[in-house]
Amino acid sequence: MGPQLGIHELLHVFSFLEARDLLRAAQVDKVWNEVSGTKELWRQLCLRRWSSCKDFQVMRATQTWKQYYLCRSELDFRVESGRPEKDFICKALAGPKGEIAKLAYVSPSEYCFDRREKSVVCTASSDGTVRAWHLREGMEIWSSPLQPAALVDLVTYPQLQLVVTVDAQGLIKVWEAESGRESASFCLPTHSSALEASDHPEGPFLLAACADGTLYMLTVPGLQLLSRVSVFPNQPASLFCSPDCQWVFALAQDSDLSPKVFHSQSLLCPPEDEPPVSAALPIRLTSRACWAPDEAARLLVMHRDDNSVQWVVTTYELGAKKCRDAMNIQVQQVTSFILPDTMMPPHLMKGHSSQVVLLVSGSELVLFTIHGLWLAAFQDHQKPITSLYVDQSRVITSSLDLSLRVYLWKKENKFPVLKSCCYLLGGSHRWASGFTQVESDSMSIVGVEARNTGTSILRSYYFQLQRDQDKEQET
Numbered sequence: 001m002g003p004q005l006g007i008h009e010l011l012h013v014f015s016f017l018e019a020r021d022l023l024r025a026a027q028v029d030k031v032w033n034e035v036s037g038t039k040e041l042w043r044q045l046c047l048r049r050w051s052s053c054k055d056f057q058v059m060r061a062t063q064t065w066k067q068y069y070l071c072r073s074e075l076d077f078r079v080e081s082g083r084p085e086k087d088f089i090c091k092a093l094a095g096p097k098g099e100i101a102k103l104a105y106v107s108p109s110e111y112c113f114d115r116r117e118k119s120v121v122c123t124a125s126s127d128g129t130v131r132a133w134h135l136r137e138g139m140e141i142w143s144s145p146l147q148p149a150a151l152v153d154l155v156t157y158p159q160l161q162l163v164v165t166v167d168a169q170g171l172i173k174v175w176e177a178e179s180g181r182e183s184a185s186f187c188l189p190t191h192s193s194a195l196e197a198s199d200h201p202e203g204p205f206l207l208a209a210c211a212d213g214t215l216y217m218l219t220v221p222g223l224q225l226l227s228r229v230s231v232f233p234n235q236p237a238s239l240f241c242s243p244d245c246q247w248v249f250a251l252a253q254d255s256d257l258s259p260k261v262f263h264s265q266s267l268l269c270p271p272e273d274e275p276p277v278s279a280a281l282p283i284r285l286t287s288r289a290c291w292a293p294d295e296a297a298r299l300l301v302m303h304r305d306d307n308s309v310q311w312v313v314t315t316y317e318l319g320a321k322k323c324r325d326a327m328n329i330q331v332q333q334v335t336s337f338i339l340p341d342t343m344m345p346p347h348l349m350k351g352h353s354s355q356v357v358l359l360v361s362g363s364e365l366v367l368f369t370i371h372g373l374w375l376a377a378f379q380d381h382q383k384p385i386t387s388l389y390v391d392q393s394r395v396i397t398s399s400l401d402l403s404l405r406v407y408l409w410k411k412e413n414k415f416p417v418l419k420s421c422c423y424l425l426g427g428s429h430r431w432a433s434g435f436t437q438v439e440s441d442s443m444s445i446v447g448v449e450a451r452n453t454g455t456s457i458l459r460s461y462y463f464q465l466q467r468d469q470d471k472e473q474e475t
Helices: 007-014 019-025 030-036 039-049 055-059 065-081 264-268 466-474
Strands: 088-093 100-105 120-125 130-134 139-143 151-157 162-167 171-176 182-187 192-200 203-210 214-219 225-230 237-241 247-252 260-263 278-280 286-291 298-304 311-323 326-338 348-352 356-361 364-369 374-378 385-390 394-399 403-410 417-425 432-440 444-451 456-463
Touching: 007 030, 019 030, 019 039, 019 065, 039 065, 065 403, 065 417, 065 456, 100 432, 100 444, 100 456, 120 151, 120 456, 130 162, 151 192, 162 192, 192 237, 192 264, 203 237, 214 264, 225 264, 237 286, 247 264, 247 286, 260 264, 260 326, 278 326, 286 348, 298 348, 348 385, 356 385, 364 385, 374 417, 394 432, 394 444, 403 432, 403 444
Parallel strands: 100 151, 385 432
Antiparallel strands: 088 456, 100 120, 120 130, 130 139, 151 162, 162 171, 171 182, 192 203, 203 214, 214 225, 237 247, 247 260, 260 278, 286 298, 298 311, 311 326, 348 356, 356 364, 364 374, 385 394, 394 403, 403 417, 432 444, 444 456
């Protein structure tokens, strides 16, 4: 009998194995079983397979790296398969008497498989109510008292367990996500054109744009006014806060005005008698914009060319440089490309990683690199796409054909590859006119299903792992 490998030698050999090989090695004997379950082996497998996986996702929970890998692998399989009842439970949640204007998750989006996870979303609707929903149980948790005016927008702060709404008259309110108790309010002078939540390192804040072109910066949760600045005179604006919360991009709606970018620090602590630090981008007739999520300050903007003929996607890098006592914003163009003439003007735009932009035109989803390299196009819907959800693991589209389409990212080449996986179907076409919104967290997908009667319901799809199914069979 030859000499046996020691623990350190086994660890070195096992570091080259995939998960299935480690599971087989664990069946050899007691020593192999212990070595194959080593924390660092499974940690490296997780980090290689899911680039967005972070240490705190496991450290905050009670699962080990091995448990995390096995559970998330099973979850990916169930999302990819999309078999009703086997892979997910679909539930219809009705409550609002009007249309749901906005929905957002208030539960943290991190992958957590220690049986403590809970998918909770909040909705704001035209009937003047805010509601919280438990997706796995398929039930309403709480509903606010009727508000004087229809609610038109909503944002959430999952880490603070707070919900912020604004109504058609510009009244902003903060709600405690667990109880539904109102905790603060602030009244804008006109109705709001945009609401944006930001978890800035120096403290969370809320951005609100008025229809008169004024931008308000408010503290959270107290809604105390930090700053107010006129961005576009008498022009409503759209707002986009960068992933690191250091930049705010403002875009005038239906206008040829040049969009502006603000350094958020100057909005938080505005200098006396001086306007916040900002810069106008050298483009006009801007239609859409998004941030590259893997870059701190990479901005992608869709706009008309100099002759106002063709649509162009331009990528900028933003920077701030302090010169003496003044802060200057530096805007550097990285690249630009012209969209094909055969492509209808996109109405939805999202970024992925640092190099990929997703555009929706009618019922088609198209992927380009920021340099204009065509990657893929999907025509899985029969009617126009109404909403687009993108994260590090998946892409989901909602459509007026009353279906959601799920795609998964595959990191197989230089650029990410998107794989079309499954349909999630809505209710009956007799009662519904299609999906208008879609959002997702690690364990669930939820869409707003518009009814022909002018109301809306939520339709949730909760993915069940084998441990959940075993637990249900026991009870």
